[in-house]
Amino acid sequence: MKITYAIILLNLFLITSCEDLSNSSKNYLIARVDNNYLYLSDLDKLNLKFTSISDSIIQTQNYINTWAKKYILYDRSLQNIEEYDKNKLNDLIRQYELDLYNNSYKSSLIKAKIDTLITKKQISDYYQSNSFIFKLKEPLYKYRYIEFPKNNIDRNEITKRFISYSHQDKYFLDSLTFQFSNSFLNDSIWFSKKAVLKNVKFLNSKNLLSIKKSEIFEVEETIQVYLFKIENYLPKNEIAPLSFVENTIRNIVFNQRKLKFLKNFDQELINDAIQNKKFEIYN
CATH class of the missing domain: 3.10.50 (Chitinase A; domain 3)
Incomplete structure (x- = not known):
């Protein structure tokens, strides 16, 4: 078994050593755990660098074993974790998924919609009105x-x-x-x-x-x-000069714009969903 495994890994090294991999080579099946499959194309995405045949065998074997352990352990956890705990974990997973998508979407909106240009005058005006906070x-x-x-x-x-x-x-x-x-x-x-x-x-x-x-x-x-x-x-407790806090003020002004935008966006989001019958609150 070990000899066969080593030959497979040697073949992988020879395949991955070629700079121009054909599609058929990239779809070469390496390993399986139940209905989860690991292909050569998955290894190719990792950009593993091999210094020798023995190094390629060690690195590839380690990755395959790590990949397999994740799915084997996941399958075992599904069989052994109580249903109540599974439901709690699924709720956390769903919440995490929602947060990832929502935060990613909001970040893209902020980059596209908020004016990042903050003029010297705007910085100076903020400083003059709020200099007391810069002790x-x-x-x-x-x-x-x-x-x-x-x-x-x-x-x-x-x-x-x-x-x-x-x-x-x-x-x-x-x-x-x-x-x-x-x-x-x-x-x-x-x-x-x-x-x-x-x-x-x-x-x-x-x-x-x-x-x-x-x-x-x-x-x-x-x-x-x-x-x-x-x-x-x-000395300490004096008002900081404008030049020293300029970047801080720039960040403050930008964050104020961001908070205002997100507040308006959240309200518009709710209003739009109600208007389009996507959101209802039942009495």
Whole structure:
């Protein structure tokens, strides 16, 4: 039996190794559990990659056995589960099926019907009317940062340019980024405390809070030098700047549109079903 099985699997490997499978080959019957059939075309959909004949035999045998166990166990469960429990399971299956179809249909409607374009003005208007809900739960920082080997021959010039930071200085530093171990020079973007601590190695929660705005740090370790400056700072409980919450507002506005659409859709769905005699409530 094992020899015959191995020959079958070897034949499968030879068939599936051919790039151009004919329809007759794809309909090759591999296995059966009662009235459930496994064809070569089912294996073909899996895009199994075989490195050798032995690998093909192992992978194919594992898949066939897994496929068979599902149906054998399902058949046994039908025979042994109490009728009451079967009915509960069937109710769950039916509810799950309804939810899958309904949610899939609603998702397609949302993509097709809801305007996803949210203008800068709409975002700004929402922010102006609801800024009180955007109180910061942690401080925000604008900063710039460079990390480089302390034996860098341009160290003094890099430090000088980092401090003065004119347009020409920024251009100069940008041209040297290949020399830096790490850097961030766009100090017009707000970052949370967590993000700053993640990006700047020498900082910890305590010393970050002690750094004052516009204070420049030069920290030297065994092999690295760190240059760091906080360009701006907003403490906890301040109102977050619009640029920091813009994406959040965009999501809020879109979700409001979605909820409004779904509410109207649900009502129209009921009204349409009543009008077309598909839905009735009996007294």
